[in-house]
Amino acid sequence: MPIIEVNHLTKEYQLGHITSLKETALNAMRRLTFRPVHKRERFKALDDVSFTVEEGEVLGIIGHNGAGKSTLLKHLANISKPTKGKVIVRGTVAPLIEVGAGINPELTGRENIFLNGAILGMPKKIIKQKLDEIIDFSELEQFIDTPMKRYSSGMKIKLAFSIATSIDADVLIVDEVLAVGDLAFQRKCFDRMENLIKRQGRTVLLVSHNIRQVARMCSRVCLIDHGKIIADGLPSDVCEAFYEQSNQKIVTQATQGHNTKHNIRMSGEVDLEKIELLDENGNETQELVTGRPATIRCHFNANDNIENVEIIYGFHTTDFIYIASMGTAHLKHASNLFQGKNIIDCNIERVPLTPGVFAVRIGVFDQFRRPIFYGETLKVFPVRSENIPVTQMATLGVVDIPADWKFNTSTPRHENYNNSHASVNL
Amino acid sequence: MKASTNNLFHYRELITALAWKNIVIRYKQAYLGILWAVLKPLLMMLIFTLVRSFVGIETGDIPYPVLTFAALLPWIFFQESAAEGINSVTSNSALIKKIYFPREVFPLTAMFTKLVELMISFVILAGLMFYYKMTPTIYVLWVPAIVFYTMIVGLTISFFGAALNVYYRDVAQALPVALSLLMYCSPVIYPLSLVHKKLIVEQAAGQWSENLYTLYTLNPLAGIIDSFQRVMLKGLPPDFEPLLPGIILTFTLLPFSYLYFKRAENWFADVI
Structure with missing residues (x-):
């Protein structure tokens, strides 16, 4: 049974402001007098999206800004409810959407670990067990009892990332969080994410604009455009389709507007x-x-x-x-x-x-x-x-190097060949 | 409702952590710290005592300061937890947009935060009682039940108000006004016995007196404050007559308030 099932998911948003009291009253009047009601324009952020994710799959979701990636993740994390359709998630979900949502600047690093852990649904016992590991990974031993408002922004992100990646959940949702900290820490985050994904066999949904990263980490990639999945399959195929789409966009932008001065x-x-x-x-x-x-x-x-x-x-x-x-x-x-x-x-x-x-x-x-x-x-x-x-x-890659190939293979000796195969007992 | 109690248990660690955060950050950089929580009822008690010295309010044999303080305790707990509860969803918009857990955690957290402050006020009340040489009786055991009922009243308002406040911020603006008016309709400055005497004994409003009294006690705080004073100071069991109308009203509204909250919850992240 797939761990995530999305059936004909459609999400509409109303454009503009919430209807004011006056507008509501006027609409009520219009309804009473059988005149047409003023309705706000609607916008389809997701349009009839269907897919399933099997356990242990690492699914990358790519697409341009505003294509509906984050909206989709919000539905999987149960933060938003669909206008139409159904989302079924069989298991616990840990959202890593924008690291640091639960961080409070007045509290110290250590206090924030407990608070953020509780928000992410970690029992206090588990947090205590993992405390040292979290502090260790964040490289902040020295500052852990200082209020976080005195931290640099890099330090905040490091700590938040360390907390978020120590949760145990069946499904991990990652939205653009890998690009954190300095280069050395980014490397560390990347390794940790890879470790979470590949070795622990978790189901992961990854949203990123870093296509190279997505292609490397995921076993499957979906390309979303204007609220629809337009490609779903092997990372190399889908990423290439996305590159092509982006390239066209870049070329048209560059040729249309000459404001490159x-x-x-x-x-x-x-x-x-x-x-x-x-x-x-x-x-x-x-x-x-x-x-x-x-x-x-x-x-x-x-x-x-x-x-x-x-x-x-x-x-x-x-x-x-x-x-x-x-x-x-x-x-x-x-x-x-x-x-x-x-x-x-x-x-x-x-x-x-x-x-x-x-x-x-x-x-x-x-x-x-x-x-x-x-x-x-x-x-x-x-x-x-x-x-x-x-x-x-x-x-x-990007460079085309002309090369000559030569195969200097000597004819394999037949005795050896036979021996090696005999040993595995064909 | 049952699901909510289950959630309450399941998310107790989260509620504790959030309530603890609220308290810590509120008082962390304040020199007087958590003393601020008790300063408000204390100052109000002093002012009421001062006013009473030239207005004249009959209070029987209980010293006025301790009587009014015992009224302010449940009142301020109710008022602040309702106000805090209504703002609890909108003020946590960052969390609401990022992470899912049942949203009633927010009004509940507001409630528990104020519960801690209430505990501290109890110390002051104990001090006042000691000063006036009043000894608590066995009826003090009613206090948890009364506090629990006050929480239910607060939650009934918070659930509905918090959900509505997501759509219309007018609610958070209107509530302080409404609550400060409600204070004068509750036996905070004056005791309930005075209302009872005027309406029931003296029939001050003629044939409307009985109805007016029932209307007055529809305000759950009337019963709460009176019962609280009775069990804490007078060594009497709670009087159920003024409690009943409020209880009926509260428990009729609570399911609707909660259901409204749960239905509105689905759109919090989109609207907030």
Whole structure:
């Protein structure tokens, strides 16, 4: 029997304010006089959602902001009630929705452990048993008897996370809580979550915008869009569908609004007029092809002659992972900018990017390495491939490295082969 | 109702923890600490005593300060637990949006928080009785029952009010006004015996007197305060005549109030 069953779950919210007394009275009047009643507009946050979760499954839920992820979790945690449909959860639920809901700033860390534990439904005996472990994990031994209002925000989150992850429940609901604390603590949280999920065999529902994390931790992923489940299946497939959806959104946003000026820093000596991407025939293009030649062409406007500049063109992902940069530092010939227009081409023999969405960043430095122009996400472009199937996108990584393969296998010796099999007694 | 009592047992640790938190945070940075809980009835007693010295209220052979203090004890407990109970759901919106447990935990917690403060006031009452050389009798054993009944009255108001307050915050605004009016309709400043004398003995309102008296005792606090004074100070058993109308009213309303709360509870997280 599945541990969670969701049948045709629909949730509607009314838009706008609660009806005022006046409006209620007016509506009553209208009803009495058989005139149409003013009703507030309704919004479907969840629209006929059905799925089941088996025990021990780790289900990731992804989707854009406002897609209905948190609403869904609220129904599973019994916080909201459905407008239509049914939610059945066979077991106890521990919500980890936004760590720290039950934290009180006036109480000390230790007092908060007991309070928060009680709120999360842990019996006092169990909390006492786990007290040391919780304090230990939070790395706050020294401050545990200080009121939490004197804690830094990172410390608060650390403690809250430590408490929340020590509950025993059949179903664990996690909503965007893994991105807490500094890098070292994040690593620790991640390990602890993985330990909870993988080794203890708990049923977990995980909502996150960190798709890489979801793909790694979950055994199954649902993609929600506008209150509907539009994909449900293996993490790699669903995440890829989501990436594709996001990429389209990013490209349309980037091409529609040219308000990318805000991430440009410049001294005023040089201005970037235009960036073009050229394909192998020298024609302007909006997308690049993996493994094919391409050219990045920039039109600079210089106020003066600038000698010995260093120019860098680079690629980064839309979430700002810098992939590569091509610089002019090693050039034998002089690299000068002249007053007026300068067109500078960077020819790439083969585009080393896997299919996805990428962006261009550009930097110009003078001879003393002083930045005179720098900008990121100056041009956003999709990369497509002629021979990599789109379905592998999420697992491929971002860089395409041309490689040669050679299989130097010696012929297996037959006696050994037979022996090894004989020993397991075929 | 039965489910509620079960919940009460099941969630006793949560209620204890939340009530303890309420008390700790309220008095943690206050120099006088929990003394504030008893300062209110004490100051009101002093003012009433002062007023009485030039108004003149018959109180029989019980010294007025201790009589009025014994009236203020259940009154303030009721008033504050009702006020706190009505605000208990809206003031815990962060929890309501994040975690599920039966929502009656909040009004109940408010009640238990005030119960602790009531205990402290009892110490003061004992001190006053000692000062006036009054010895408690066996009838003091009625006190838990009276306090329990007061809690039921408070809960009847809290359940309904707290649920309604989620939708209309007017409730929390209106309640203090209503309660301070109710205080004058309860035998806090004056004893019930005075009302009884005016209406029943002297028939001050003519043929309406009996009905008026029943109406007066429909207020559960009339019976509660009178019984409390009787068992604590006078060494008498509670008088059920003024208690009865209030009891009937309370136990008729309680199921409705609770059911309303339970039905409204489903939408707390969406509306709050």
